[in-house]
Each structure stands twice: as structure tokens, then as C-alpha cells.
Amino acid sequence: VGAKDAERVIVAMGSVTDTITETINALVKKGEKVGLIKVYLYRPFSQKYLEAVLPSTVKTVAVLDRAKEVGAREPLFLDVSYALRKHNLTIIGGRYGLSSKDTNPSDINGVYEEMKKSEPKEEFTIGIDDDVTHLSLEPVDIHVDADYTSCLFYGLGSDGTVGANKSTVKIIGNNTDLYSQAYFAYDSKKAGGITRSHLRFGPTPIHSPYYINKADFISCSQPSYAFKYDMVRDLKEGGTFLLNTTVSADEVESKMPNRMLKGLADKHAKFYVIDATKLARATHMGSHTNTILQSAFFALNPQIMPYEKSLKLMKDSARTTYARKGEEVVNNNIAAIDKGSEGLVEVTVKPEWSKLTVKSALYEMTGDDHYDNYVQKINALEGNDMKVSEFVKDNIIDGSMPENVSFKEKRNIASYVPEWNADKCIECGQCAFACPHATIRPFLMTEEECTKASAIAKDNGFELTYKDPTPAYKGAKEAGLKFRIQLATENCVGCGVCMTVCPVGDGTKENPRALTAKPIATQMKQEPVADYLYKETPAKPQYGMANTVMGVSLERPYFEVSGCCPGCGEAPYYRLASQMFGKDMMVANATGCSMIYCSGTPSNPFSIDENGEGVAWANSLFEDNAEYGFGMAIAQSAKEARILRIMEDNMDKVEPDLKNAFQSYIAANDDREKQRAVKDAIMKGVKASKVEAVKPLAEMERDLVSKSVWIIGGDGWSYDIGYGGLDHVMANNLDVNVLVLDTETYSNTGGQASKSTNTSAIAKFAAGGKPTAKKDLGQIFMEYGTAYVASVSMGANQMQTIKAFKEAESYKGPSLVIAYCPCQEHGILGGLINMPTRQKLAVACGYTSLYRFDPRLDKPLQIDSTKTPDWDKYNEFLMQEARYFNLPRIKGQEEADKMFAKAKKDAQTRLSKLLAKEALQNETK
Ligand SMILES: Cc1ncc(C[n+]2csc(CCOP(=O)(O)OP(=O)(O)O)c2C)c(N)n1
Ligand code: SF4
Ligand code: SF4
Ligand code: SF4
CATH class of the missing domain: 3.40.920.10 (Pyruvate-ferredoxin oxidoreductase, PFOR, domain III)
Incomplete structure (x- = not known):
């Protein structure tokens, strides 16, 4: 393509050749001698055909690769350079499409301009502004004719x-x-x-x-x-x-x-x-x-x-x-x-x-350099203008992301948000327990905190309401604390889930709930109070009964304001785990929705507390996540073994105080709170000690409190693509906790069927409804007999979910919790505001069952949901989700009814197997 007597020729393949052609058309009109060789068949690479189309007038060739070969040159460049080695040409090579960035005519014009130079850059990039290696070429503006x-x-x-x-x-x-x-x-x-x-x-x-x-x-x-x-x-x-x-x-x-x-x-x-x-x-x-x-x-x-x-x-x-x-x-x-x-x-x-005069930035500066010049810039859609150096500061060059950011973003996307009515509230904590976004929380406040919060409210033109804590918050009233539910208005996404679960009233005008939907503009005044309560007051879980809904809701979430869909069924489980174990959690996360909402640039939903403690999170691939977490657990246990060895070997050599601390640590026997209690004494003693052999402990401060290793992902990962690795991990004896966020579909990629997809559900690759039954992952792993296995559905039984999480975590071997997650992809009538009620009905109608299989017990299997579900409601349940109710349109009513009947039969068979397992254990033990 281009001038017959072209002197500057680009070699490239793929859609970029269209952009190059557009650019050439404009340049040739101006009399420039430029051309393009398009590679249609890359392999086998033909030197003969390349030479045949190379104009004899050519002086400089630039090869463009959409690839980045670290430590080597790019494939097409290497091939072309070798093929043309005997021609007396200047051959240069460049990368485009880095960071998935666009390549437009000015970028290409920049390449042709570079080729005019007597000594063009032999290696270059386009589309980015690389002020670190200085390899990038400047785009050169060009007008291309277009009739569209x-x-x-x-x-x-x-x-x-x-x-x-x-x-x-x-x-x-x-x-x-x-x-x-x-x-x-x-x-x-x-x-x-x-x-x-x-x-x-x-x-x-x-x-x-x-x-x-x-x-x-x-x-x-x-x-x-x-x-x-x-x-x-x-x-x-x-x-x-x-x-x-x-x-x-x-x-x-x-x-x-x-x-x-x-x-x-x-x-x-x-x-x-x-x-x-x-x-x-x-x-x-x-x-x-x-x-x-x-x-x-x-x-x-x-x-x-x-x-x-x-x-x-x-x-x-x-x-x-x-x-x-x-x-x-x-x-x-x-x-x-x-x-x-x-x-x-x-x-x-x-x-x-x-x-008119215009402020230079689109957003208010906060004084936090990373937040202002990275997070806010990207959120303002200015990320494409950023220079490479802006991505290498703040220690993020290795892909790590600073925490405590998502709460600051205040995306402000809700139209309606809940308003709390103190008079009606019974302080049950259910709203906070259900909120996927951790943007509604109960607070027990000291007199000082009340005074400060009230003053902030007054400054914003309203009066703050409080309640006396109920006796269920033991000792709170006696300690002079006040109770308040606080919404983080600008972070709330208006999903309405908290209003769905509020047990007060029935949501009618006559009998409203303790939370009612109000236009966001009426609630904006709450935001400064939320900033104070969420970020400046300590959580007070000591007043809540451990392992209850109220107790957990008082715990600080270390996962807040993620980028999940409003009302997502997955996120509340993540938030719950963060409240129960977040200080010590180490997570290996599979690719899937959770990877996106846990790490979408420029922010992540993880926060750290005043002691710098919080969730350590990483994502590897879709296909190796179980192995990735397994590796984390092995590394962690090796570190813990080393700590114990150093302490035991030096017990009689160290100073008396340090000896006491070592003894307490060893006696803690993996109890994280006891380890935490003695950590400072160990660090102090080690620093002061004259015994050189204990000095390595100074470098291991963060490992002194053992870690709770979690392997988390969706059903596409666990039932299908990562199943082989998961099976390997579950069959071993290492202490890891697996959380399966089961949406019964590959949600992140738009709803492809997985082996978890239920009979008759429509999904991509199952357009006529899935003909086969949902794989029973729980049964498979219960068969090992050595793994803890639970099935939970939060909206059906919150206490059972808490219990399962707690038991799974405390079990010193592999644990698996399968969590039922309603999802945007299900096409739920009325939307995800109904997420908790879907979880409830799914259990009531036999669609899914709740159980815990604990190998520590004589009779490991405990079935927590009804053994006689209301099967009449099974079809009613299906008909409230588009993945089912659209089936008759596709297959005809008769065929669809047959498939629905099979779905119900499959669910009944599944429950029968569970009951049979229970009966067997009762017989044999
Ligand atoms: C090996 C591999 N195949 C496909 C993909 C594309 N992909 C990314 S996320 C995803 C779906 C994940 O589904 P699931 O595990 O059910 O998690 P969910 O999104 O439902 O939370 C797919 C197919 C990938 N990243 N890697
Ligand atoms: S509306 Fe949704 S996001 Fe907002 S507080 Fe309630 S549950 Fe949380
Ligand atoms: S769910 Fe309703 S009653 Fe319960 S704490 Fe929240 S607002 Fe109060
Ligand atoms: S697609 Fe489904 S699982 Fe993914 S974030 Fe949305 S609701 Fe959650």
C-alpha cells in the first residue's frame, strides 16, 4: 500500500494496518514517499514474498509489533530483520498497543517522521509517553480524510x-x-x-x-x-x-x-x-x-x-x-x-x-499525592495522558496498589439512598450484614464521639439522632455509649439491599421500615459525619456477642466500597470474611468478577487499620489459583516453622524477658490474638538482645502473627478451569480456606455456562437451557473425609454462614465454603435489590441446601436447612429469573416444562444424596 517509489515502509499485521493505510493516503496526497507491507500469513514466514513486494526505492523499514518481549526484541521485527539482512537498509522496530492503548494516525505519522531522520531510534514505542526509557516517539498531528x-x-x-x-x-x-x-x-x-x-x-x-x-x-x-x-x-x-x-x-x-x-x-x-x-x-x-x-x-x-x-x-x-x-x-x-x-x-x-477562566484540575486536590495525581487523574478519564514515570512512583511498579483508597473515591452514583429512622430501628445490624459495599454500619459511640459527630452535623445544618444501645450489646449502655446507624452517602450505590433485609415494618407508607429510600440530595449532609465515624472512630466489637450478626456488624470491614455491581451477591461474603479474619487474611484470588472488583485500577477495596493491619491480596491466573494459594500457605508455614525454631534453639540463651515472651508465643499455639499480644515484647526483646541468632526475627515482625490463607474465586474457576488444582489442594492436608463465590455462571465475561450452572438455566454456550445437572462440588470434596466442606446462602441463614466461615477457618486442614451468590447475570425480576430474598427462597424451595461437614466431629455432616423443602415453590423460584423464564420462548412451553421438571428432579436427587450421607453416618458411628 502507498507510493510505488516509497522510501519509508512500515511492515505490520492486523487491524493497525487500516490505521496505517489511512495515514498513508493522507501523506501520499502531500507527495510523501511512504508505504506499508501488510503481513497476512505470518507463519510460515516467507522471505520470498516479502522481498517481492519490497519497493526497490526503500531506504528505511519500520516493523511494528503489538507485543512486548522482555529482554528480547519482538517477533515480527526479528523475522523481518533476518529476512532483509542482505539488503542495505535501515531497519527499526517499535511496539504499539502497550497498556491496550489506541494507535491512531498521528502515532503512525510519528513513525514516518522518525524514519526521515538519518539516525532514527532503532527501538521505539508509540502510543505512550515514556519519560523513563525515552523510547517513545512523539505523535505528529495529521488530518485524515473521512466521510463518516x-x-x-x-x-x-x-x-x-x-x-x-x-x-x-x-x-x-x-x-x-x-x-x-x-x-x-x-x-x-x-x-x-x-x-x-x-x-x-x-x-x-x-x-x-x-x-x-x-x-x-x-x-x-x-x-x-x-x-x-x-x-x-x-x-x-x-x-x-x-x-x-x-x-x-x-x-x-x-x-x-x-x-x-x-x-x-x-x-x-x-x-x-x-x-x-x-x-x-x-x-x-x-x-x-x-x-x-x-x-x-x-x-x-x-x-x-x-x-x-x-x-x-x-x-x-x-x-x-x-x-x-x-x-x-x-x-x-x-x-x-x-x-x-x-x-x-x-x-x-x-x-x-x-x-472564562478554567481551573487546571477537574477535581478537588486532597494533598495526598498518589490519590490526587494517580487515582483522581485516572477516574477523571485522564489516564491516557499520563506519562510512564507516573506509573513507577509510589511503589506501584510491581503491580501493588496502595490501600485505603476506595472510600475516598465517593463515586456518588446512587439516585436514592437509605435514610435511617432511629425511632423504628431495633439495632439488629442486619442492614450492615447484608450491604455488599460496607456503606452502612452500626456505631457505638462514646460521649466524646457523640459530641464531635453532633457538632459536624450541626455545621452541616442538621441534628444527629442516637439511640440507647439494646441490652444485646452487653455493657454498652452502662459504658455510656450511644447507638447509631450511619450511611456513607456518597459511597452508597443505592442497591437497596439494606432496606430489603431491615426486619422492621413492611415497607409500605403506613408501616415503613427503619430505612427508607430518599433522593441522594437530601442525604448529602450526612457525608461529613460518615467520614468521621468510618475513618476516625475505632470499631467496638467487644460489645457485640462474638459470631452473631450484631457482633460481626460491629467489626470493622477491611473490604469496603468495591467496584462490584450494586447489590452483588458475591461481595457480602468477601466483606464478611474481612470482618472476621481481615487483619490476618492472605488471599489468592482467581480471575473473575472478584478479581475486577478487588483490584480494578486505580483503586482497590481493601483498607488497613491504625496498626497497619489488613488483608494481603493477590491475583494470579484463572487456572492456577488454588496452587497459588497453596504456595502462599507453604511459604507461610515455612516462615512460622523458622520462627519457632529460632525461639526454641535460643530459649536458654536469651535474656529472661525475651525468654518469657518466647514461651508465651510458643504456648499461643497458633492462636493469633495471643501471638499478637506478645508480638511487641518479642520485637523489643529481639532488638535489645545480645544473642545474634535471634536477630533474624526482627525482619519477620509481620509473620509473628500467623496468617489465615484464603483461596477465593467463582464457579468458573473452581468447578471448571481451576478444578484440577483445587482437587490437588483439597486432597492435601495444608491449612487453607477456599471460598467459592457460586453465581452458577462465568459472570465476569457475560454469563457463560459453567459446570455449576443448573439444569435448564439459559447461559452462553447453553442457549437452549443447560441439559445436564449442576456438578455437586460439595459432595465430591466431602468424599475425601479429611476436608471441611460447607454450603451457605447468606440471606437464608446468616448465623449458619458465620458458623461455616468460623469453622472452616479454624479447621487445620483444607476447608471449602460454597456460597450461593445471586448475580446481575441471573436477570432477577426487580433486580438485585432482591438479592437476599433470592438466597432465602433458593433454600426454602430446595434449589440449594445448607450444610456443614466437619471432619473433627464423630458425625461430620450437619444439614442446616430444611430436609423437606417446599418443592411446590421450586418453579415459582425459577420463574423469577430471566435465565429460566425465557426458556419457553426458546424451546417452546412443553420442552421447557420438561427441562424445569428435570431441574427439580436433579435438586431432589442432590438433597437425597445429602440425606443418605447423613443417614449413613448415623448408622455407622
Ligand atoms: C484461562 C483463562 N480462560 C478464560 C479467561 C477469561 N475469563 C476471565 S474471568 C472469567 C469468568 C470467571 O467466572 P467465574 O470463575 O465463575 O467467576 P465470576 O466472574 O462468576 O465471579 C473468564 C472466562 C481467563 N482469564 N483465563
Ligand atoms: S443501598 Fe446498598 S450500597 Fe447503599 S447502604 Fe444500602 S445496601 Fe449498602
Ligand atoms: S436492619 Fe433496620 S432495624 Fe436493623 S439495624 Fe438496620 S436499620 Fe435498624
Ligand atoms: S456480574 Fe454478578 S458477580 Fe459480578 S459483580 Fe456483578 S453481580 Fe457480582
């Missing part, structure tokens, strides 16, 4: 923006002669994160395999984004910006940020506002603004398709998409489509806005 319309849509994860854009692409693709292209970019939050849809439409084939950075049209579905992101930055001169906002056209000038106003004026843009949130409510669409905004998009882009035509097509599409949800839903969508153009209001962009 570029559109960029900002949305909130799962608010329907991406779905609406997919529908738009289908409508345009199926009903016009236009070509379409769509790329969807997501951040690292499971839901409630930001989505950006990059759509191009044009009359000729589109060869631009990179994100849009100069858009003709930008739309934003989230009012708050106007203040968080610089969306106008990517708008073309004269482009159009559409914002969903409650701010009216008249108020725009006074209420919108200067950055946006100036950007619009500088670009001579057209600006439209629409109150899609209000229109959605008026058309009974709830919070779904996507249909209205889709219609507004068509109204503002008649060059793509006349609006009348798009109206008809959108309505046809709504009829097909929502037919199965009933006539009402279809009609609501049709009404919403009509509102799209009606609600649009054009705002006059004033030229004088160009003179």
Missing part, C-alpha cells in the same frame, strides 16, 4: 446507553446504505462505572480501528458527568453536544462548569439540553433514559437518517425487543421515543464564554 459521522456517547454502566447504541447501529445498518462501526469502552467497575460508546456511520467502508477523539456529536446520559469529565474536549470544531440534565437552558450559564462553557464556545459548538430523567419518569420508564436519548440522537442527526424514518424504525425495534415484557412496556418505550425530540432545548453558546 463520528459520535461519542457517555453513559453509566448498566444504564442502557450501550444497549441503545447497539440498537442504533442495528437500525442504521439494517435500514440504510450506510456503513456502521461501534466500539464500546468500559472502566474497571462492574456496574455503575462509566461507559463510552464510539459510533461511526458513513457512506463508504470505515477503516478507522481506533477510538474517536474528534467527534461530530457527543451525548451524555448522566447529569453529574458535566462536573466530573471534560467531555467537550473530544468535540470537533462546530460539533454538537447533547446533555441530559435538570438544569434548564436559562440556567446553563450560571450552573454549568466554566470548562464546559469555554470548550463549547472555543469550538463554536451547538449545545442542546434535555431533562431525560424527568421525561423517563413521565413515560413510566423509571430511571431508563436511554430510549429518550436515542431518539434525541436521531433528531439531532438527520444527515444519518430523516427523523421520521428513524422514529418508525425505533418503534418497530421497541415492539420486537420488549414484546415479551408486555404491552405496557412496549407502549412506555414508544411514548419515550416520541419525547426524544420534544424534550430537546437548544442553548445559545455565547462567544464570550471563550474568555
Whole structure:
């Protein structure tokens, strides 16, 4: 491709060759002698064909690899260099796509510019700004001709923006002669994160395999984004910006940020506002603004398709998409489509806005360098502009991440959040126990703490309410403490789970719960109080009875505000484990949702306390997680053995105080609290000791308290891909705890079937419902007889969950806890606000059973759920989840009924096997 007499030629393969072609077309027009050799068949590598297409005029060749070979050069570069070794050429090689970054025409132009030099960089990178090795080339701006319309849509994860854009692409693709292209970019939050849809439409084939950075049209579905992101930055001169906002056209000038106003004026843009949130409510669409905004998009882009035509097509599409949800839903969508153009209001962009002053950062600086210049920058979508040096400071070059960050992020994504009513609350702690995000917590407060919190509240214009602690918090009232439930307003994601579990009232107006949903704006004043209580007051679990819901809820969560979906069924188990063992937990986490919500750049949900203690967490691969945790446990036990050996060998040589401390430590016999109690004395004694042989202990302070090793992952990991390793670990005798977060599907990758998927459930790779039964992982590992095994479902029996966690952890061998987790992928009617009630009904109807198998006991198996479930409710349970209720549409009612009957039979067989195991142990012991 390119000039016949090309002197500068790039060799590359894959989609980047389209970008290079676009660049070449622009350069050749300007008379530049540039070209491209595309590699279609990489192996076997053909020197003959390469030489055949190499122009005789070529002087410099640049080979581009989307690969990073540490310590060596990249594969295509090596092949080309070898093949052309006898030609008298300058051959250079570069890497692109590093950090999954885009490669656009200016990056490629940068390569051609470099090739002009008499001594170009022999090894280089593009797409990054590498101020550490200085290997990166500067992009050189270039205009490429394009006859397409570029559109960029900002949305909130799962608010329907991406779905609406997919529908738009289908409508345009199926009903016009236009070509379409769509790329969807997501951040690292499971839901409630930001989505950006990059759509191009044009009359000729589109060869631009990179994100849009100069858009003709930008739309934003989230009012708050106007203040968080610089969306106008990517708008073309004269482009159009559409914002969903409650701010009216008249108020725009006074209420919108200067950055946006100036950007619009500088670009001579057209600006439209629409109150899609209000229109959605008026058309009974709830919070779904996507249909209205889709219609507004068509109204503002008649060059793509006349609006009348798009109206008809959108309505046809709504009829097909929502037919199965009933006539009402279809009609609501049709009404919403009509509102799209009606609600649009054009705002006059004033030229004088160009003179407005703009603050340099989009966010408030906190003074914490890592938080301000790394976390906030990435959250403000400025990560792509960061230089390499910014990723190597703060000790994060090895992939480690500082803790205590997620609480500070205050993502503020809820519309409604719970408000606590002190008069009604019975102080049960259930709200905190169920919250996946650890954003509602009970506090027992001293008089001093009450005074401070009340003063903060007063400063924010309200009065704080407290209650006397109930007698169940033993000694709390006598100690003069007060009880309060505190919401962390801006971190709460509004999932509603806490309101679902609150046992007071029935949620009606007449008989409300102790927590009621209120617009977030009414609760913002609570935030400073939350900051004080969550971050500056110590937890007081000593007043709660250990191993009870109330007791655990008083414990500090070392896992808070993760990036999981609002109402996720997995996260409460993680939070619970962190409350019970977090100070000493060491986690090997499999790839899956938990890996994403535990480590999505730029933050993680783990916190450390005032003593620097908290969860140590790491992720290896999907396929070796059990072995990874096993290795951690082996390393840890070797360290512990070394500590004991040093103490025993030197017992009679050390000073008397240190001897006493050693003796106490050995007597602690792995009791972590006793070890913790003597740790300081050991460290002090070791430092002062004259015995050199004990000095290595000074380096082992953090290992003096033994570790609780956890291996955590989903069913895709444990039942399928990591099963071989898990089996090996469970068959050994090492003290590890395995937590299976069982969503019965590969949730992170969009719901593929795993061996845990239930009979008849629809999943990817099981589109007609899974024909075979769910694998019984618990039965398999109970067969070893030497492993602790439990099955739990938190919303069904909280105490049983606590008991299982406690027993699993205390068992000095392999333990496995299988936790039933409702998930976004299940398509639960009413959404994940029902997560705890799904867990309850799953047990009541026999869908799953609760048990604990403890090899320490004479009769190891204890069945904790009913042995006579209400099987009549089994089908009712299935019909509340889309993964089941859509089956008749796919298979026909008769076939679906047969599959549902088999699902129930399989569940009955499963329970029978459990009962038989119990009967057998009763007979034989
Ligand atoms: C060997 C391998 N195959 C596939 C993937 C892609 N992948 C990442 S997460 C995931 C799904 C994980 O499912 P599960 O273990 O059930 O955890 P969940 O997401 O449900 O929590 C897959 C398939 C991978 N990372 N590694
Ligand atoms: S609404 Fe959800 S996130 Fe907010 S406090 Fe309640 S349970 Fe937690
Ligand atoms: S669940 Fe309801 S009653 Fe229980 S502590 Fe929370 S607010 Fe109070
Ligand atoms: S497990 Fe399901 S609900 Fe939880 S984060 Fe993953 S997809 Fe979301």
C-alpha cells in the first residue's frame, strides 16, 4: 500500500494496518514517499514474498509489533530483520498497543517522521509517553480524510446507553446504505462505572480501528458527568453536544462548569439540553433514559437518517425487543421515543464564554499525592495522558496498589439512598450484614464521639439522632455509649439491599421500615459525619456477642466500597470474611468478577487499620489459583516453622524477658490474638538482645502473627478451569480456606455456562437451557473425609454462614465454603435489590441446601436447612429469573416444562444424596 517509489515502509499485521493505510493516503496526497507491507500469513514466514513486494526505492523499514518481549526484541521485527539482512537498509522496530492503548494516525505519522531522520531510534514505542526509557516517539498531528459521522456517547454502566447504541447501529445498518462501526469502552467497575460508546456511520467502508477523539456529536446520559469529565474536549470544531440534565437552558450559564462553557464556545459548538430523567419518569420508564436519548440522537442527526424514518424504525425495534415484557412496556418505550425530540432545548453558546477562566484540575486536590495525581487523574478519564514515570512512583511498579483508597473515591452514583429512622430501628445490624459495599454500619459511640459527630452535623445544618444501645450489646449502655446507624452517602450505590433485609415494618407508607429510600440530595449532609465515624472512630466489637450478626456488624470491614455491581451477591461474603479474619487474611484470588472488583485500577477495596493491619491480596491466573494459594500457605508455614525454631534453639540463651515472651508465643499455639499480644515484647526483646541468632526475627515482625490463607474465586474457576488444582489442594492436608463465590455462571465475561450452572438455566454456550445437572462440588470434596466442606446462602441463614466461615477457618486442614451468590447475570425480576430474598427462597424451595461437614466431629455432616423443602415453590423460584423464564420462548412451553421438571428432579436427587450421607453416618458411628 502507498507510493510505488516509497522510501519509508512500515511492515505490520492486523487491524493497525487500516490505521496505517489511512495515514498513508493522507501523506501520499502531500507527495510523501511512504508505504506499508501488510503481513497476512505470518507463519510460515516467507522471505520470498516479502522481498517481492519490497519497493526497490526503500531506504528505511519500520516493523511494528503489538507485543512486548522482555529482554528480547519482538517477533515480527526479528523475522523481518533476518529476512532483509542482505539488503542495505535501515531497519527499526517499535511496539504499539502497550497498556491496550489506541494507535491512531498521528502515532503512525510519528513513525514516518522518525524514519526521515538519518539516525532514527532503532527501538521505539508509540502510543505512550515514556519519560523513563525515552523510547517513545512523539505523535505528529495529521488530518485524515473521512466521510463518516463520528459520535461519542457517555453513559453509566448498566444504564442502557450501550444497549441503545447497539440498537442504533442495528437500525442504521439494517435500514440504510450506510456503513456502521461501534466500539464500546468500559472502566474497571462492574456496574455503575462509566461507559463510552464510539459510533461511526458513513457512506463508504470505515477503516478507522481506533477510538474517536474528534467527534461530530457527543451525548451524555448522566447529569453529574458535566462536573466530573471534560467531555467537550473530544468535540470537533462546530460539533454538537447533547446533555441530559435538570438544569434548564436559562440556567446553563450560571450552573454549568466554566470548562464546559469555554470548550463549547472555543469550538463554536451547538449545545442542546434535555431533562431525560424527568421525561423517563413521565413515560413510566423509571430511571431508563436511554430510549429518550436515542431518539434525541436521531433528531439531532438527520444527515444519518430523516427523523421520521428513524422514529418508525425505533418503534418497530421497541415492539420486537420488549414484546415479551408486555404491552405496557412496549407502549412506555414508544411514548419515550416520541419525547426524544420534544424534550430537546437548544442553548445559545455565547462567544464570550471563550474568555472564562478554567481551573487546571477537574477535581478537588486532597494533598495526598498518589490519590490526587494517580487515582483522581485516572477516574477523571485522564489516564491516557499520563506519562510512564507516573506509573513507577509510589511503589506501584510491581503491580501493588496502595490501600485505603476506595472510600475516598465517593463515586456518588446512587439516585436514592437509605435514610435511617432511629425511632423504628431495633439495632439488629442486619442492614450492615447484608450491604455488599460496607456503606452502612452500626456505631457505638462514646460521649466524646457523640459530641464531635453532633457538632459536624450541626455545621452541616442538621441534628444527629442516637439511640440507647439494646441490652444485646452487653455493657454498652452502662459504658455510656450511644447507638447509631450511619450511611456513607456518597459511597452508597443505592442497591437497596439494606432496606430489603431491615426486619422492621413492611415497607409500605403506613408501616415503613427503619430505612427508607430518599433522593441522594437530601442525604448529602450526612457525608461529613460518615467520614468521621468510618475513618476516625475505632470499631467496638467487644460489645457485640462474638459470631452473631450484631457482633460481626460491629467489626470493622477491611473490604469496603468495591467496584462490584450494586447489590452483588458475591461481595457480602468477601466483606464478611474481612470482618472476621481481615487483619490476618492472605488471599489468592482467581480471575473473575472478584478479581475486577478487588483490584480494578486505580483503586482497590481493601483498607488497613491504625496498626497497619489488613488483608494481603493477590491475583494470579484463572487456572492456577488454588496452587497459588497453596504456595502462599507453604511459604507461610515455612516462615512460622523458622520462627519457632529460632525461639526454641535460643530459649536458654536469651535474656529472661525475651525468654518469657518466647514461651508465651510458643504456648499461643497458633492462636493469633495471643501471638499478637506478645508480638511487641518479642520485637523489643529481639532488638535489645545480645544473642545474634535471634536477630533474624526482627525482619519477620509481620509473620509473628500467623496468617489465615484464603483461596477465593467463582464457579468458573473452581468447578471448571481451576478444578484440577483445587482437587490437588483439597486432597492435601495444608491449612487453607477456599471460598467459592457460586453465581452458577462465568459472570465476569457475560454469563457463560459453567459446570455449576443448573439444569435448564439459559447461559452462553447453553442457549437452549443447560441439559445436564449442576456438578455437586460439595459432595465430591466431602468424599475425601479429611476436608471441611460447607454450603451457605447468606440471606437464608446468616448465623449458619458465620458458623461455616468460623469453622472452616479454624479447621487445620483444607476447608471449602460454597456460597450461593445471586448475580446481575441471573436477570432477577426487580433486580438485585432482591438479592437476599433470592438466597432465602433458593433454600426454602430446595434449589440449594445448607450444610456443614466437619471432619473433627464423630458425625461430620450437619444439614442446616430444611430436609423437606417446599418443592411446590421450586418453579415459582425459577420463574423469577430471566435465565429460566425465557426458556419457553426458546424451546417452546412443553420442552421447557420438561427441562424445569428435570431441574427439580436433579435438586431432589442432590438433597437425597445429602440425606443418605447423613443417614449413613448415623448408622455407622
Ligand atoms: C484461562 C483463562 N480462560 C478464560 C479467561 C477469561 N475469563 C476471565 S474471568 C472469567 C469468568 C470467571 O467466572 P467465574 O470463575 O465463575 O467467576 P465470576 O466472574 O462468576 O465471579 C473468564 C472466562 C481467563 N482469564 N483465563
Ligand atoms: S443501598 Fe446498598 S450500597 Fe447503599 S447502604 Fe444500602 S445496601 Fe449498602
Ligand atoms: S436492619 Fe433496620 S432495624 Fe436493623 S439495624 Fe438496620 S436499620 Fe435498624
Ligand atoms: S458477580 Fe454478578 S453481580 Fe457480582 S459483580 Fe459480578 S456480574 Fe456483578
